[in-house]
Amino acid sequence: MAIRDKVLTLVLFSILLALFSSCRAYKKVPYLKDLENDTILSTIDKMEPTLAYKDQFTIVVNTPTPEASEAFNLTTMPRLMSGKNITSNSMVMQTYEVDKDGNIFFPVLGKIHVAGLTREELQDTLKNMLYPKYITEEPIIHVQRTNFFISVLGEVKSPGKFSITSDRISIFEALALANDMTLYGQRNDVLVVREDDLGNKMTARLDLQNKNIFQSPYFYLKQNDLIYVTPNKHRGNTSAVTSSVTIIFSVISTLVTLTNLMLHLSNR
Numbered sequence: 001m002a003i004r005d006k007v008l009t010l011v012l013f014s015i016l017l018a019l020f021s022s023c024r025a026y027k028k029v030p031y032l033k034d035l036e037n038d039t040i041l042s043t044i045d046k047m048e049p050t051l052a053y054k055d056q057f058t059i060v061v062n063t064p065t066p067e068a069s070e071a072f073n074l075t076t077m078p079r080l081m082s083g084k085n086i087t088s089n090s091m092v093m094q095t096y097e098v099d100k101d102g103n104i105f106f107p108v109l110g111k112i113h114v115a116g117l118t119r120e121e122l123q124d125t126l127k128n129m130l131y132p133k134y135i136t137e138e139p140i141i142h143v144q145r146t147n148f149f150i151s152v153l154g155e156v157k158s159p160g161k162f163s164i165t166s167d168r169i170s171i172f173e174a175l176a177l178a179n180d181m182t183l184y185g186q187r188n189d190v191l192v193v194r195e196d197d198l199g200n201k202m203t204a205r206l207d208l209q210n211k212n213i214f215q216s217p218y219f220y221l222k223q224n225d226l227i228y229v230t231p232n233k234h235r236g237n238t239s240a241v242t243s244s245v246t247i248i249f250s251v252i253s254t255l256v257t258l259t260n261l262m263l264h265l266s267n268r
Contacts, residue, residue: 031172031187031208048118049168051098053197055223056147057119058093059106059126063137072107072130095146108134119143119167150221152178154229155185168220171206171213174227185229192218193226 051057061069074094096104102115109129114122123141131138148164157179171190175181188207195201204218213219221227 048120049220049222050116050118051102051114051122052223053098053100053102053115054147055145056095056097057143057145058095060093060142060144061126061130061135062140062142063135065137068135068137069139072135074107119145148223150174150224151226152229153226154191155182155231156180156229157182170220171208171218171227174221175229181229184231186232189230191228191230192221193228194218194222195224 059072061072063069076092076094096106098104098115101113103111103113106112106126109126112125112129114125117125122143126141126143127139130141145164145167148167149161150164150169151161152174153159156175159178162174162177171192181187187209190206190208192204192206193201194203204216206213206216206218218225
């Protein structure tokens with residue numbers, strides 16, 4: 001009976017150890033774990049993102065009479081897919097790209113400086129330039145970005161390059177596009193690589209468990225940002241978070257088997 005008591009004590013100790021390891025591992029999983037209830041947070045950048053070098057976008061000018069705005073809505077034939085004979089009469093809107101001086105060339109108006117303007121400001125600028133000098137009907141102008149891309153790599157469930165349709169996206173929204181981190185991703189060590197207008201690479205490591213992330217200039221992502229979720233040190237091992245239950249039952253099963261074997265031998 002003494003052997004059985006020792007084995008049961010070992011079983012209980014193993015269960016407690018596995019549960020303790022699981023609790024410790026869990027603390028590494030949540031985001032913003034230092035955030036308290038009813039906390040009001042502000043971000044460092046409240047301004048709308050502005051147009052910059054290499055940004056691409058379409059411009060659509062709408063008027064009650066389509067002919068009145070026709071000259072300002074440039075279209076182009078879509079590119080044919082390589083190796084396939086595809087013919088189409090459909091047209092797509094002309095894409096404008098901001099040059100190194102911050103300008104675009106718009107029909108009739110010519111060169112327009114757009115760097116530093118938000119989409120809404122560019123829409124207002126074009127409207128004031130066109131109406132009523134060139135268009136007697138008050139136009140509705142829509143500017144839409146076409147090349148806002150980010151890449152999410154590392155310990156996420158669905159890594160890839162994503163096209164962003166809104167004007168800006170936060171680091172958390174980017175991770176949501178990649179279906180969140182895996183349990184092996186380090187929430188306190190997320191790398192962001194950013195390129196400035198001169199082509200220089202800038203990097204920052206973000207702690208997504210700290211509420212101060214909202215004050216980081218990297219909280220809102222920019223064009224062509226790369227997010228890399230760093231794997232933890234035990235990436236090659238089974239995560240304690242997901243395996244704790246398996247460990248418990250494995251240990252119990254093994255010890256019960258040993259107990260039965262030892263009792264059987266002692267009774268012989």
